[in-house]
Amino acid sequence: MRADYLRIVARVAAPLKAAARAHPRLNVALWNAQYRLGIWDYLDDARASGSEVLALVDKHSPHGRILDLGCGTSENLRLVPGTYAHYHGVDVSTEAIARARRVGRPSATFEAADIVTYATSERYDAILLREVLYYLPRECVADLLVRLASMLAPGGRIFVQLTGQPDLRVTVETAGLEVVDVVVEAARSRRHTTVFLVLEDLERHRRRYQGAS
Ligand SMILES: C[S@@+](CC[C@H](N)C(=O)[O-])C[C@H]1O[C@@H](n2cnc3c(N)ncnc32)[C@H](O)[C@@H]1O
Numbered sequence: 001m002r003a004d005y006l007r008i009v010a011r012v013a014a015p016l017k018a019a020a021r022a023h024p025r026l027n028v029a030l031w032n033a034q035y036r037l038g039i040w041d042y043l044d045d046a047r048a049s050g051s052e053v054l055a056l057v058d059k060h061s062p063h064g065r066i067l068d069l070g071c072g073t074s075e076n077l078r079l080v081p082g083t084y085a086h087y088h089g090v091d092v093s094t095e096a097i098a099r100a101r102r103v104g105r106p107s108a109t110f111e112a113a114d115i116v117t118y119a120t121s122e123r124y125d126a127i128l129l130r131e132v133l134y135y136l137p138r139e140c141v142a143d144l145l146v147r148l149a150s151m152l153a154p155g156g157r158i159f160v161q162l163t164g165q166p167d168l169r170v171t172v173e174t175a176g177l178e179v180v181d182v183v184v185e186a187a188r189s190r191r192h193t194t195v196f197l198v199l200e201d202l203e204r205h206r207r208r209y210q211g212a213s
Pocket residue numbers: 031040043049069070071072073074076090091092093096113114115116129130131132135136
């Protein structure tokens with residue numbers, strides 16, 4: 001019954017959400033409303049997300065500074081204290097950020113901001129984009145990835161998680177970043193495949209290569 005209700009809300013909300021993306025304040029209000037309605041509560045379960053990305057982060061950027069963009073409540077990302085240097089979560093929803101702060105994660109900071117225009121002078125070893133790229137205007141995604149590459153510390157990587165959106169995967173791969181690892185998880189749902197991509201900034205790669213020669 002509740003699942004049916006949520007499906008109807010999601011269907012009605014889809015065109016509204018698409019229109020809201022271009023209006024930052026409306027976007028915030030819509031995401032807050034969705035969190036208050038409990039539409040995303042299922043994500044707080046670690047099985048919904050989080051563990052596969054963490055395995056990739058451990059493999060490619062262990063003990064690093066992590067920037068999680070579109071972090072939601074961040075509850076499903078079960079980072080073990082001592083295995084990361086710092087975690088910074090950013091989300092457009094002030095409701096999600098308030099809940100994320102209540103998680104009480106050690107060595108963590110949070111910020112309510114729109115990632116389309118997000119800027120920072122900090123540098124990160126791992127930038128996470130978990131289940132968020134679909135909600136950005138399509139034309140922004142490649143630009144955003146290139147901009148994020150400049151927020152990486154030397155050797156840093158971007159970790160992208162996408163479910164059932166093969167065309168977005170193409171956008172990611174053609175943004176000028178090198179794909180260094182791909183994990184495809186077919187069993188996440190009966191209809192959709194989840195893809196985890198690890199991206200490296202080609203420009204840094206080139207500079208490192210030139211520096212070595
Ligand atoms: C499906 S939830 C995923 C949350 C979390 N990354 C996870 O995997 O559990 C999408 C999240 O993206 C956030 N979001 C959507 N558009 C955003 C934007 N332009 N800037 C920042 N966050 C955004 C939403 O508020 C929401 O928390």
